Amino acid sequence: MTAVREALPENRYGRSADQRADRKLKIIGAVLGVVLLGVIGWIGYGYVAGKGLSAELIKFKVVSDERVEVHLEVRKDRDAQGYCTLRALREDSGEVARKDFRFDDDSSRIDRILTLRTTSRATAVELIGCTDDDGTPR
Known part of the structure; x- marks a missing residue:
């Protein structure tokens, strides 16, 4: 008897x-993976390279009815110059002080205690933001 084949011979008629x-x-998966890595790299580069001047309000201390001391940490490029704006608020969220502080040091990290003179007792201090001398807000 002869054997009957049920399937075509493998690789005879192509894939x-x-x-x-x-x-x-x-x-498609490889292309999408490369695109995803490119987007992540682009966002990461923009985040790292785009930092000219940024700050973080560490803490504040109400010294008196007319004064608040603020601990501010500033990170910037060594050659970057700019300022950060702070404001103090009273209990009803009204503004009692606002001041710009310049940062022109050649250091990339500045830790400074700053003093705000207030018109009445402050209960909170807020970092409004920082701006490079080229006008870029951070």
Whole structure:
């Protein structure tokens, strides 16, 4: 008796549809992976390179009805110059002081205790923001 074949001989008629689909999916996955890595790199570079001047309000202390001491940490490029704006608020959220502080040091990290003179007793201090001398707000 003769044996009956039920399937076509392998690799005789080219790749199967499943193999072609698998190859397409692998190519699409690789392209999307490269695009995702590119976007992450672009965002990361913009975050790191875009920092000219930034600050963090560490703490504040109400010294009297007319004064508040603020501990501010500033991070900047060594050659960057600019200022940061602070404001003090009273209990009803009204502003009792606002002042710009310049940072022109050649250091990349500045830790400074600053004094705000207030018109009445402050209960909170807020860092409004920092601006490079080129006018870029941070």
